[in-house]
Amino acid sequence: MKSTVVGSFPVEESSPSSFKDKLLNSFGAYDPFKQAIKSSVTAQLDAGVDIISDGQVRGDMVSIFTKYIPGMKIEDGNTVIVSKIRNPIQEISIKDMQYAKKVMKEYYGGKIPEGKGIKGIITGPNTIVHSSRIESFYKNKEDAIIDLAHSLKFEVDAIAKKVKPVYIQVDEPFLSTGMVDMKTAREAIGIIKDGLEVPLAMHVCGILKDAFTDIAKFNVDILDFEFAGNNVNLDVLEKNASLISGKKLGFGCVDSAVNEVDDINDIDELVTKAIEIVGKDNLLLDPDCGLRRAPKDVAFEKLQLMNQIKDKYN
Numbered sequence: 115m116k117s118t119v120v121g122s123f124p125v126e127e128s129s130p131s132s133f134k135d136k137l138l139n140s141f142g143a144y145d146p147f148k149q150a151i152k153s154s155v156t157a158q159l160d161a162g163v164d165i166i167s168d169g170q171v172r173g174d175m176v177s178i179f180t181k182y183i184p185g186m187k188i189e190d191g192n193t194v195i196v197s198k199i200r201n202p203i204q205e206i207s208i209k210d211m212q213y214a215k216k217v218m219k220e221y222y223g224g225k226i227p228e229g230k231g232i233k234g235i236i237t238g239p240n241t242i243v244h245s246s247r248i249e250s251f252y253k254n255k256e257d258a259i260i261d262l263a264h265s266l267k268f269e270v271d272a273i274a275k276k277v278k279p280v281y282i283q284v285d286e287p288f289l290s291t292g293m294v295d296m297k298t299a300r301e302a303i304g305i306i307k308d309g310l311e312v313p314l315a316m317h318v319c320g321i322l323k324d325a326f327t328d329i330a331k332f333n334v335d336i337l338d339f340e341f342a343g344n345n346v347n348l349d350v351l352e353k354n355a356s357l358i359s360g361k362k363l364g365f366g367c368v369d370s371a372v373n374e375v376d377d378i379n380d381i382d383e384l385v386t387k388a389i390e391i392v393g394k395d396n397l398l399l400d401p402d403c404g405l406r407r408a409p410k411d412v413a414f415e416k417l418q419l420m421n422q423i424k425d426k427y428n
């Protein structure tokens with residue numbers, strides 16, 4: 115049983131302090147988020163996380179992608195679709211992931227141990243289009259989703275090739291809302307999965323009652339859901355576990371919506387139940403969702419407790 119994170123981590127933006135950083139700053143080349151990536155990676159590793167993220171420190175999960183995608187523009191912080199969606203004008207998140215992997219390698223004295231590594235994360239096409247407004251070109255969201263899936267596939271293949279992550283995760287929180295056409299959603303994720311060299315995971319937070327049977331059919335290797343923040347999903351899993359046999363389960367076992375440290379007995383109880391239902395070897399433990407909104411010490415302690423439970427069963 116391994117542990118991971120869903121993605122985001124509390125951010126510390128830094129101001130330039132060394133001579134080199136001040137010089138870079140004067141050319142507009144100083145990156146205030148680099149330190150945040152480093153401290154996020156270090157905190158995850160100190161807490162015992164096996165498969166880390168780069169911390170997704172650059173902010174909102176939609177515009178970090180859409181600002182590089184032709185056909186989409188950002189107006190007052192919201193994405194508007196204005197013409198045909200095409201491939202990104204540049205790689206979007208590769209440099210951050212490469213930097214995070216470098217920090218991880220240094221942490222382990224030059225070689226990342228077997229069974230540990232970084233994952234690549236992108237926001238899924240369904241979630242991006244449903245959080246955007248279509249102003250022109252597309253008559254419906256579904257056509258925009260398919261074009262965006264092809265566009266994001268470019269980034270996904272580049273992550274697989276250049277970062278060599280343990281796996282890639284697509285974040286699709288909208289799939290639990292009932293607003294998304296599941297047939298289109300499945301086709302879009304299929305486009306991202308097609309020929310991908312590394313396993314693909316899909317993270318869907320929220321209550322799964324109505325969506326689980328559809329989501330179980332998606333062509334992904336890992337499905338990642340929340341189980342700490344609501345008492346519906348565990349029931350749904352128990353009744354439908356056979357639908358996801360052959361897939362691994364990312365099991366959210368600490369509550370990312372509450373800014374206080376979870377009770378270790380609650381985590382233990384959830385994990386015991388998960389082991390009973392899907393078996394230890396099919397489980398990846400993680401928080402319900404990203405931890406960006408938690409205070410940094412709380413986020414750290416949540417991860418630490420989760421890993422204590424992991425160690426107890428390994």
Ligand SMILES: [Zn+2]
Nearest residue numbers: 287319403404
């Ligand atoms: Zn989530």
